[in-house]
Amino acid sequence: MIRTSRISIWLLLCFFGNICFGAEPNASEFRPEAYLKRSLGADFCLVDWNTVQGYYTHLAEQCSTVELQRVGETTEGRDFLISIISSPENLKNIEAIQAASRTIADPRGKSEEELQRAVEDGKVVLFITPSMHSTEVAATEMGMELAWLLATSEEAPWSTMRDEAIVILLPSLNPDGVDHVAQWYEKNLEKPYESSSLPELYQKYTGHDNNRDFFALTQVEAQLLSKLMYQQWYPQIMWDVHQQGQNGDRFFVPPYRDPLNENIDPLIVAGINAIGSRAVMDMTTEDCTGIVTGVSYDNWWNGGNRSVPARQNIIGILTEAASANFASPIYLEQRELSDPLGRKEYRSSNQFIAPWKGGWWRQADIIRYELAFAKSLFGTISREPKLWLKNKMTAARKASAIDEDSKRQAWLITVDNEDIGAVVRLVNLLQQLGIEVHESRSEIKADERTYSRGTLVVSCRQPQSNLVNDLFELKEFPDGETAYDVSGWSLAALFGLRVVEVVGELKGEIKLLDSKQLPKAFSNSERADTRSFRDTRQWISFNRKLARAEAYQTSVSEQSAEEQQVKLNEEMTKSLPRVGVYAPWSASMDEGWLRWTLEYLEMPYRRVRNSTVKAGNLKEEFDVILIPDVSPTSVEHGRREGSVQGNLTGGLDVTGALAIEEFVKDGGKLIVMESACPWVIDLLRIPLVDVTAERENRDFSCSGSVVRGVVQDHQTTDGLPDTIAFMFAHSKAWRAATSKEREARMDIECDVEALLSYAPRRVLLSGTMNRPEVIEGQIAWAKVKQGKGCIHLFGFRPYYRGWTHASFHLLMRSILFD
Structure with a gap:
């Protein structure tokens, strides 16, 4: 009787569609094609954000393997969503899995038994970020199909991935852009300029540069993703899905090209390379030709969605598919194709084993390649899930340790910095990136120098030390190499701040700075009221007052002549x-x-x-x-x-x-x-x-x-x-x-x-x-x-x-x- 009751309940739930187990007949009813009422990646069709959000909402309502969360608002006020996909059992244990991931990401102070238990109880956490660049359109619909496969399929690797991992799939990292591109493309369909570029940025302030914002965190979307990754979920792997030009290779996967930034742990680089190399084999088996590795995209630059996590001991995977004209197909003769290795002849190599022979290329082809990569990625993760947890833990322990070979102990932000606005901004973004900042409670001594109470200490005894060093140090780019993006970015220098590298032992009392707490040395009333144009807060206060037609007394510098001071005040305090x-x-x-x-x-x-x-x-x-x-x-x-x-x-x-x-x-x-x-x-x-x-x-x-x-x-x-x-x-x-x-x-x-x-x-x-x-x-x-x-x-x-x-x-x- 008990067995009969359980079976009856199970059949009843399936009948009403309240749960989705495996490839049941009703699963096809909420496949993206059924929801869209057209084939996936159909020519001349793009989805807008309401459609995307509607589909993920529909899938979450039907499947006990999916949770949809609204985690904030985009720059223009649209919902910023994540779809959490895993087995029902894993979803019930999210807090415990997050706690295990946090221990793996920061193993300091934990016993070997606690660390072993975190690995045993933990699950791989994978982040997937489609369509950050909204003109790279295919990943939006690919993500919908991927969510459906992962949520419903009983075939490997989809089913095993549900058991062994939690996938955080963003319907889009740039919902605003999804709408802007879809509306622009639809407006221009069947016109001579059908594939013309947008007249406005698809992200309000940055456009394509939104993938240069992941250490400066100027934009809401970068801030939201950073909070998810570094303060809530602590993933081991992330996949950033992109498209590139039309006339070269069909699909790029890592390994990345040289140079290699030494602030990325070798285990993280090895993981990146292993995933990419396995994908080449798996995708070739799926008849995906034109795959290339080791070109264009280097492993040096910082600031991108896959490059900042790599310095946080997270395997950052970038894929780049060849583009069509939005959703309009293109036809390319083989003679029109350029060799991805820069050779005169378009031919195979060890990095480009099976060149594409040309022909039609459309949005549906891009989706097929991206899904083939996803299948390979999920297989690689689910076959050895504990490997990826141990990989990150080992890298985190190494980053937290100081030994005789260590180059530095810490970085100091000294109290004599006059741009308090810059100090506060730097501290805030470091904390958003999961980096610990301490404040000295007494004088501190380091390398035969003494520093005042209130000095800020960014220790290299933390799992994020590779990112800390990469943001603070002055870079020496390797001779003979070319940079994919910028070759130097030293953030403290660009903020105009005096920072000191500590090589020897640091002596003094320090206390961890709370993320909601301003550094005392930079927030006391005397310094807070200083009206010096060396402090960026001065400009904000100045502009506010002039906007209200209020008088404002300024101090340009102590060295200014009194007559010059008066003249500047008279000229500057009238109106904006x-x-x-x-x-x-x-x-x-x-x-x-x-x-x-x-x-x-x-x-x-x-x-x-x-x-x-x-x-x-x-x-x-x-x-x-x-x-x-x-x-x-x-x-x-x-x-x-x-x-x-x-x-x-x-x-x-x-x-x-x-x-x-x-x-x-x-x-x-x-x-x-x-x-x-x-x-x-x-x-x-x-x-x-x-x-x-x-x-x-x-x-x-x-x-x-x-x-x-x-x-x-x-x-x-x-x-x-x-x-x-x-x-x-x-x-x-x-x-x-x-x-x-x-x-x-x-x-x-x-x-x-x-x-x-x-x-x-x-x-x-x-x-x-x-x-x-x-x-x-x-x-x-x-x-x-x-x-x-x-x-x-x-x-x-x-x-x-x-x-x-x-x-x-x-x-x-x-x-x-x-």
């Missing part, structure tokens, strides 16, 4: 300037970062489109106009006619150029960034020459490194430190034009003042640069007076990806100081 940010229809990421920085500093602005500029009389609307890092071609000509709908084509052309010239002559302030500077220099005939573009310097190169600038004496720079670190990434460096050059170019006579120069020697702080002597001593930031107005030319981006906190000061001074 009317600021415009030029926004081309090319979805400029730098324009987005500029907007984010202005909002972070609470400086009001308006976006300025081509039509507004062309209408002229700009001085009636704006006091300041900023042109972000946009190419001269984009500024002048914009998007080509026929490449997008008509109102989005064109640039400033002659009409807009003359309006900009008139704006400056009428007393406006024009602030120009990096790539846009040549357009303004040519337009306004400014006698400056970019030395990086001169023929004799064509072998100069720097794709992204931290450099040192020397502040020049000027009222605008008064009170700044003597030197400032910032990012040089294909940036500009100027010298004054010779009289012969001025005559040939018909430059006008104008007053050019250098406000910041590249250091005359040792200009490179972190990363790599070929022939640094080319820019040493040259101008990095210039102020030019013309007519009643002026132009600020930045050869670099003073807000680069939100990383360069120290040079935020330069941006604000260019806007507010006359």
Whole structure:
């Protein structure tokens, strides 16, 4: 009777669809194809966010193997979701599994018995992040199918993965972008520009650069994911799903190419390589050709969704599938395909064992390849689940240990740092990344030096020490290698903070700083009220008060002459300037970062489109106009006619150029960034020459490194430190034009003042640069007076990806100081 009752209940539940066990007949009813009422990855079809959210909600309602959680809101207010998929038994024991993962991630203070028990009781936690880059569309629908397979299938590896692991599948890491891309594509279907790029960023401030934000954590989505990974779930493995260009390999899997960053534990690198190598075999068995390894994507750079976790002892897997035109299929002849290893001939190699032969390539093909990789990944994990738990634990123990071979004991953030806003921001993001920060309760001694009470200590005796070192140290990029992204990023330097590396024993009392607690040395009333323009909080307070038309007394520096102080106060305390940010229809990421920085500093602005500029009389609307890092071609000509709908084509052309010239002559302030500077220099005939573009310097190169600038004496720079670190990434460096050059170019006579120069020697702080002597001593930031107005030319981006906190000061001074 008992057995009969249990069977009857089981059949009744299945009949009403309250649970899903295996490949039961009703499981097909909630397959994505049934929900979408079309085939998966159908040509010319994309899903919007409501559809995606609706499907995951439907699946969770039907399956006891799925829990759907809303963990926050996106930048634009959509639900940020995670789908937790595992066996019903594992889902009932989530808290215990999380506790085991936390012990494995941080084994300090645990006995061998406790560690063994964590491995025995624990389950592999895998994070999967589809469609961060929303134009890489296929992973959104792939994730829906993957969720269904994992939730319902009784076949291996799906069923074994449910038993041996918990999968945290994000329906999308960028829900806002899912909507923007789907709506744009649908709007343009069957038009000549069906596959045209979006006119706006698919993530409000960053666009594609949202995958450069995972240590700076400027965006909500990066903050939410970091909290999930480093404070709640402590995964052992994560898979970041991407697409790449159309004409090369069909699918990239690790191993990554050189160089290898030494701050990634060898066990983590070995795990990455093992998973990728097994995937090549498994996917080849599934007739997936065109798979490549060891090209394009290196294991050096930091800041990405798979690279930050790797320094946290998490195996970070990146896959890149070849793209179609959104959901529109493409046809490629073999002769159109480029060799992924950069050879002249498109042919096989040990890294590219079975080249794709060409033909049709569509969204459904991308989904097939991604699902084949998922099947391989799940098989690799579920065959030896305890291996991955032990792998992370061993790496975490090694990262926490200090032995005779250790390079350092800790990093100190000293109390003499004047930019308290930068200190607080750095401490907050370190804590969000799961990094412990301590505060000294007494004087501390290290390496024969004494440091004041309140000094912040970031210890290297913690599992996150590899990430700590990678963020703080000055990088030396290996000779003979090329960087995939930037080669240097030293965050403390870019924040303008004094940090000290401790090699020897640290003596003194320290206490762990709570994540909700401000460091006392940086929050006492005396320092909190200091009104120094070396503190970024000053700008925020200043802008708030001027927005309310309140008077504000300032202190530029102790060395300022009293008369100069009074003059600055009188000029700066009247009202906020009317600021415009030029926004081309090319979805400029730098324009987005500029907007984010202005909002972070609470400086009001308006976006300025081509039509507004062309209408002229700009001085009636704006006091300041900023042109972000946009190419001269984009500024002048914009998007080509026929490449997008008509109102989005064109640039400033002659009409807009003359309006900009008139704006400056009428007393406006024009602030120009990096790539846009040549357009303004040519337009306004400014006698400056970019030395990086001169023929004799064509072998100069720097794709992204931290450099040192020397502040020049000027009222605008008064009170700044003597030197400032910032990012040089294909940036500009100027010298004054010779009289012969001025005559040939018909430059006008104008007053050019250098406000910041590249250091005359040792200009490179972190990363790599070929022939640094080319820019040493040259101008990095210039102020030019013309007519009643002026132009600020930045050869670099003073807000680069939100990383360069120290040079935020330069941006604000260019806007507010006359």
